[in-house]
Amino acid sequence: MTSTWDMPPEPTPEPIPPMGWVRVALRGGALAILVFGGLLILLLVRVFERPIYGLRRPVTPHVTQFVCRNAFRVLGMGFATQGQWMKQRGAVVANHSSWLDIFTLNARKRIYFVSKSEVAGWPGIGWLARATGTVFINRDPKEARAQKQIFEDRLLAGHKLLFFPEGTSTDGMVVLPFKSTLFQAFFSDHLRHEMHIQPVTVVYHAPDAADDRFYGWWGEMDFGSHLLKVLAAPRQGKVDVIYHDPVAVDDFPNRKTLAAHVEATVRSGMPNDRQG
Template sequence: MTWKAEAPPVYPSATLSGRIGGVLRLAALAAVTVSLFLLYLLVRGVERLTGGTLHRSVRGLWGRLSLRACGLRLVVRGTCMPHGGAIVANHSSWIDIFTLMAAAPVNFVSKSEVRGWPGIGTVAAYTGTMFIERRQSAARRQTAEMRARIVSGQLLCFFPEGTSTDGLRVLPFKSSLFAVFLEPELHETVWVQPVSVIYQPVAGAPEMLYGWWGDMDFGRHMWDIVCLSRGGQVQVVFHPPHRAADFSDRKRLARVCGEEVAEGMARARAGLSPVAPAPAPVSATP
């Protein structure tokens, strides 16, 4: 399930100043992650008893500071829908987590295997990630959980390409994921918002720096980013959301969303403005 259309790139070695900066950025990233994760747990624990949404602001701050530590400036275009629903975005690598946390109060949807990954699985579980099992027997329960989360106001974030990429293109969206939006429990209530995520390295840095290949070493990839990414930018483009009830065919919904995400990337990489990103609807019927 990893994208291997080309061989993984070999990036140039960082300069001495780049390596020193990389060490400092790694230290900053570790400090931000530990401190804000602990703050998130504290705030979330209190809000489970008293209510509130401050934990979403903590996650947003966590994402923004982490992006800064990775040498990236965030630019957001368009408007994230203000109610619960599904966000479908292209997927480059692990850094998308920081990017989308910084851009919107999302809860990620991930394969169940991630729950068991050391460190990452623990953080994902405590920050509200929804883990999906591929067993048919779990489908009904998972659809019910998804609906409950959406009705409660959560934005569930999916990556319909089903794999990471080099960050320079958008692969066709797999329609199987969109079938859940047409289930009777969700069809009349869920809105689906396409989102383009475009990484733009600083001039002279590798163009595919933020992409991920399945046999890459995670530590090495993080090291390359913190050393070579100084002055980079990531654009997040929110396209107008779609009401699932307006689609009777999951393949058409997947195709429309995928085409909008791909066009958003193409326009951004060409230096063009997004195509009139409209504001999201102000309300949704639960």
């Protein structure tokens, strides 16, 4: 187990050559049309979906999936999956190493992210997060009971919530210890007998000749600079998404044993040199 992480220094952004700016314009323009066009369609559909279905969202997640899957086509980036998506009620947990995880984990099946409340106020990303049904968690203890109720309501409505138990993003070369706090919600009497947890491993492979950490976004790295670097790349790498077998919450005595099991499972899907 990796108990600590010696965070590597953040790379200094390299100048983008003229042809790189051409790729930024072409890919960035196409990506903006795809994302914000999809957002507009999603919001329009949600106007009718919300009063009819309430918490359930039978239509809009398909819009999100379409946008996220095609984002990789726009970037020219490979996307592959292994394993089966779980059919049981419950949540998904994964390692976290890039803003690209938003596209990666939405591209195959419908999920709803669990995110810190600050993200809701971020320009662009915050709008997208709210529109796609993200559950925002405030660390204020005074709101713990209300947030727990929201968590339970969404899960019992059939939503598959996704969260990152590492609590931060990395350079993609390690899996950090999983924090067990959020797992406690699954041990309530309303949930534990019905819920399953599916571990998912996300592995980014850098473009040829690029630093292995090319897609990693960690520390205080600037989102805009990192986005430009990805858009400007002459060639792209790929991402592999490994869906491990889901486990029943009832099979574990407490949140710590459950967190330890799914952490070990996620780590097992990483290449040997990234297992820590």
